[in-house]
Amino acid sequence: MAIPKTLKEKANKEMGISTEDARITKTYLFVAFMALLIGGLLGLLQGLNRAGLLELPSWLNYYQVLTAHGLLLVVVLTAFFTIGYFYAGLSHTLGGLLPKVRKMAWIGFGLKIVGFVFAVIPILMGNASVMYTFYPPMAASPWFYIGLALIVVGVWMCAFGAFIQVANWRKNNKGKHVPILSFFATGVFILLFFGSLPVAIEVIVMIIPWSFGWVKTINVMVARTLFWAFGHTLVNIWYLTAVSAWYVIVPKIIGGKRWSDLLTRIVIIALVIMNITGGFHHQIIDPGISESVKFMHVFMSLAIGFPSLMTAWAMFAVFERTARKNGGKGIVGWYKKMPWGDVRFLAPFIAMLAFIPAGAGGIVQSTNQLNQVVHNTMWIAGHFHLTLGMSVVMTFFGISYWLVPYVSKRVLTPAINKLGVIQTIIWTVGMVIMSGAMHTVGLLGSPRRTSYTTYGDNATALGWNPYLLLLAVGGTLLIIGVLLQVYAVINMMFFAPKGETEFPIAEEEEGASKTPYWTERWGLWIVIMLIFVGMAYVIPLTEFIVNAPPGSPPFKTW
Amino acid sequence: MHREEKIWLTLSFGMIMIFMFITGYQAFAQGMAPPSNKEIIDPQKVDQQASFDKPGITKIGDKEYEVVMTLQVFSFNPGNIEVPAGSTVHFTLTSKDVVHGFEVAGTNLNAMVPPGHIQKITQKFDKAGTYLVLCNEYCGAGHQMMSTTITVK
Numbered sequence: 001m002a003i004p005k006t007l008k009e010k011a012n013k014e015m016g017i018s019t020e021d022a023r024i025t026k027t028y029l030f031v032a033f034m035a036l037l038i039g040g041l042l043g044l045l046q047g048l049n050r051a052g053l054l055e056l057p058s059w060l061n062y063y064q065v066l067t068a069h070g071l072l073l074v075v076v077l078t079a080f081f082t083i084g085y086f087y088a089g090l091s092h093t094l095g096g097l098l099p100k101v102r103k104m105a106w107i108g109f110g111l112k113i114v115g116f117v118f119a120v121i122p123i124l125m126g127n128a129s130v131m132y133t134f135y136p137p138m139a140a141s142p143w144f145y146i147g148l149a150l151i152v153v154g155v156w157m158c159a160f161g162a163f164i165q166v167a168n169w170r171k172n173n174k175g176k177h178v179p180i181l182s183f184f185a186t187g188v189f190i191l192l193f194f195g196s197l198p199v200a201i202e203v204i205v206m207i208i209p210w211s212f213g214w215v216k217t218i219n220v221m222v223a224r225t226l227f228w229a230f231g232h233t234l235v236n237i238w239y240l241t242a243v244s245a246w247y248v249i250v251p252k253i254i255g256g257k258r259w260s261d262l263l264t265r266i267v268i269i270a271l272v273i274m275n276i277t278g279g280f281h282h283q284i285i286d287p288g289i290s291e292s293v294k295f296m297h298v299f300m301s302l303a304i305g306f307p308s309l310m311t312a313w314a315m316f317a318v319f320e321r322t323a324r325k326n327g328g329k330g331i332v333g334w335y336k337k338m339p340w341g342d343v344r345f346l347a348p349f350i351a352m353l354a355f356i357p358a359g360a361g362g363i364v365q366s367t368n369q370l371n372q373v374v375h376n377t378m379w380i381a382g383h384f385h386l387t388l389g390m391s392v393v394m395t396f397f398g399i400s401y402w403l404v405p406y407v408s409k410r411v412l413t414p415a416i417n418k419l420g421v422i423q424t425i426i427w428t429v430g431m432v433i434m435s436g437a438m439h440t441v442g443l444l445g446s447p448r449r450t451s452y453t454t455y456g457d458n459a460t461a462l463g464w465n466p467y468l469l470l471l472a473v474g475g476t477l478l479i480i481g482v483l484l485q486v487y488a489v490i491n492m493m494f495f496a497p498k499g500e501t502e503f504p505i506a507e508e509e510e511g512a513s514k515t516p517y518w519t520e521r522w523g524l525w526i527v528i529m530l531i532f533v534g535m536a537y538v539i540p541l542t543e544f545i546v547n548a549p550p551g552s553p554p555f556k557t558w
Numbered sequence: 559m560h561r562e563e564k565i566w567l568t569l570s571f572g573m574i575m576i577f578m579f580i581t582g583y584q585a586f587a588q589g590m591a592p593p594s595n596k597e598i599i600d601p602q603k604v605d606q607q608a609s610f611d612k613p614g615i616t617k618i619g620d621k622e623y624e625v626v627m628t629l630q631v632f633s634f635n636p637g638n639i640e641v642p643a644g645s646t647v648h649f650t651l652t653s654k655d656v657v658h659g660f661e662v663a664g665t666n667l668n669a670m671v672p673p674g675h676i677q678k679i680t681q682k683f684d685k686a687g688t689y690l691v692l693c694n695e696y697c698g699a700g701h702q703m704m705s706t707t708i709t710v711k
Contacts, residue, residue: 221675286672288598291594295581306574453702453703458688550600552601
């Protein structure tokens with residue numbers, strides 16, 4: 001990054017974040033970690049029920065709990081954390097948020113909270129046990145969908161705020177590269193906007209009129225396809241957020257430099273272009289789509305693996321280089337020179353390691369035949385607890401140990417750092433046990449999203465019980481991890497000693513070649529992205545619309 | 559770019575390509591493509607349409623059977639199917655209400671059955687035993703009870 005030019009930028013560097021900007025991030029993070037607390041507790045209830053250890057009451061049954069758990073952790077925790085983190089990044093690297101942008105962040109916050117209340121009340125009342133995926137023709141209360149739509153609009157508000165902020169900076173800094181963290185933010189918010197367009201169409205155009213009874217029937221497959229154009233993009237956006245910390249933050253924390261700036265920007269552009277088309281592998285065993293279209297989609301899904309493999313190289317190269325600079329020796333002996341006792345490094349490092357099996361599992365389950373073996377089994381739940389629950393969320397945890405003190409004008413104490421290290425270990429063990437059990441029992445055939453059952457003491461189903469018990473053991477460890485993490489965040493936000501904390505952004509290596517300016521051409525990347533989306537979705541959507549069966553009326557089957 | 563990095567990226571790219579070739583070969587040359595039938599049906603009139611008006615199992619050849627099955631909350635019709643060992647069974651499936659999943663534990667039988675579409679999938683049962691058939695797409699309050707068996711003798 002260049003030396004800050006404007007006075008405001010300089011002041012920002014010297015004195016940290018302005019109170020108004022800090023309040024936005026602090027509020028977003030607070031909501032995120034409350035969602036973790038409640039979502040985590042609900043997760044524990046599920047785990048215990050699934051193992052047959054706990055019978056849930058009829059007024060709070062397994063499917064209500066599961067719907068709320070999914071929404072809280074896949075949407076609320078992640079969206080609020082991502083927005084809070086990137087808004088702090090935009091403020092820090094672009095010289096403070098514009099007053100207009102701040103206002104948009106707050107409007108977005110209000111819309112999301114109101115939307116969330118709208119969505120949660122029907123869940124609690126038992127009128128929306130439809131899961132995070134809400135496949136029609138299951139129909140929840142219309143208010144549930146209105147709530148979801150408001151959440152999406154709230155997210156858009158924050159996306160537009162980020163675009164305005166970045167555009168303003170570019171206008172004042174002609175010919176310069178957007179600082180790398182803000183470049184990541186641009187990619188993430190572009191994906192959040194375009195990725196949530198399909199689900200907005202699904203919910204607003206198709207489901208809401210149908211659930212109110214204004215329209216009699218719905219096209220089930222069109223709705224499902226629009227959902228998955230969004231559903232998988234969303235989790236990949238959270239992953240891209242975590243990746244931003246791997247490239248930009250972690251090298252600084254270990255005292256190293258950033259890996260190639262050009263490669264980093266290419267990885268971001270590639271992930272933005274290829275992401276939305278990846279969701280189709282959720283429909284590999286659906287009827288109504290030809291085998292050749294499915295094969296093309298396998299290719300589009302697997303293509304996303306390539307930038308991740310580039311990331312893997314870049315990360316370990318940075319680690320090795322930094323460790324050797326600090327006196328590390330031998331082919332692998334350099335690992336001793338890594339700051340293992342620093343939670344800000346340890347948590348994201350384990351998160352990266354987890355992405356090796358998580359990514360490999362993802363490649364496996366995206367291919368035609370192997371998908372058929374594991375589709376809708378517990379394997380899938382194991383997969384996204386490894387990817388989201390470890391790679392993404394542990395990176396978020398690692399970020400919290402400097403971001404929360406940074407926006408609270410406090411410091412990370414050695415005691416909280418130690419707590420963080422213990423939390424990281426508990427979380428790792430818990431997730432490895434739980435996700436391992438889920439993968440295994442899924443291979444044996446145990447379905448996901450199913451409350452405790454032995455299918456009438458069927459021998460096959462009884463054979464799954466030991467793994468489900470392990471799942472509950474992992475889940476119990478994880479709730480300890482949740483409590484420690486939430487305690488640490490509350491402590492750093494309100495009670496830790498006052499002081500200045502650095503926003504750690506690594507510098508480029510000395511003598512690095514200059515990044516070409518074409519990387520900044522977002523208009524072009526968006527056009528290419530839309531061409532990819534067109535290639536992927538025009539054929540199946542047209543077929544589902546032209547060759548549509550008579551539609552389905554709404555059902556409430558719970 | 560460093561030489562090692564180029565090697566790594568070439569290997570990464572090659573790995574994904576090999577994966578694609580194997581997947582494609584198995585799907586198109588060996589007939590292992592995932593279930594992708596393209597017929598449609600009126601989901602509100604399943605009972606009145608040919609073959610689904612009489613769900614059941616029919617012998618269509620030597621050790622070859624056709625099962626016409628409807629899925630509805632929270633059951634499979636017909637249930638408790640019996641076939642001799644070594645039989646090839648062709649399943650023709652549709653849903654009368656919400657989206658269901660058709661999975662037989664211990665086999666590669668796994669297909670989505672959304673309403674309005676007719677799904678088809680085939681399996682050869684070589685080993686004798688009782689196979690658990692279950693719905694693997696959440697379909698409502700009784701989803702965990704939606705199961706039946708296929709007995710291979």
